[in-house]
Amino acid sequence: MNGAKKGQTAVEFLMTYGWAVLIVMIMIAALFYVGVLNPRGKMPTSCTLPPGFSCYSEKLDSNGNLYLRIGQATGRSVTITGITCSNVSSATPSATSIVIANGRQENVTGTSGIPCAGAAGKDVYRGYIIFTYQYSGSAITYRAEGDIAGPLEGRG
Numbered sequence: 841m842n843g844a845k846k847g848q849t850a851v852e853f854l855m856t857y858g859w860a861v862l863i864v865m866i867m868i869a870a871l872f873y874v875g876v877l878n879p880r881g882k883m884p885t886s887c888t889l890p891p892g893f894s895c896y897s898e899k900l901d902s903n904g905n906l907y908l909r910i911g912q913a914t915g916r917s918v919t920i921t922g923i924t925c926s927n928v929s930s931a932t933p934s935a936t937s938i939v940i941a942n943g944r945q946e947n948v949t950g951t952s953g954i955p956c957a958g959a960a961g962k963d964v965y966r967g968y969i970i971f972t973y974q975y976s977g978s979a980i981t982y983r984a985e986g987d988i989a990g991p992l993e994g995r996g
Contacts, residue, residue, distance in 0.1 A: 910948050927965075
């Protein structure tokens with residue numbers, strides 16, 4: 841009889857905690873459903889550029905256009921001669937001519953932004969910022985690559 845009592849105690853223990861776990865799981869599912877625990881909506885846009893350059897503001901609109909403000913501290917003025925946003929690092933930058941003085945920042949994507957290749961139909965984008973630049977007084981063109989990731993605003 842002692843063994844039956846232990847079995848009954850074990851079943852009661854499992855049933856009590858089973859119901860408690862089930863209730864907690866239902867509450868968590870409800871919070872996800874309502875959107876309180878939806879991580880996609882909380883993901884910030886991130887931008888990483890090579891040393892000497894930094895992102896001051898970045899935004900991906902609902903159409904997949906990138907709006908980007910770059911700062912530079914290379915010791916000399918630079919001219920951004922081309923820039924693009926793509927899901928492949930071998931993309932060719934589109935021609936532009938934007939001068940950024942040392943220690944300053946400039947909008948490098950214009951008022952309508954630049955389209956990010958591969959962003960169509962996505963809620964979250966991860967790709968590359970590829971740009972070419974020249975130092976003031978030099979004819980040598982350098983190529984630089986950074987990363988961009990984040991949700992497209994107005995989506996998800």
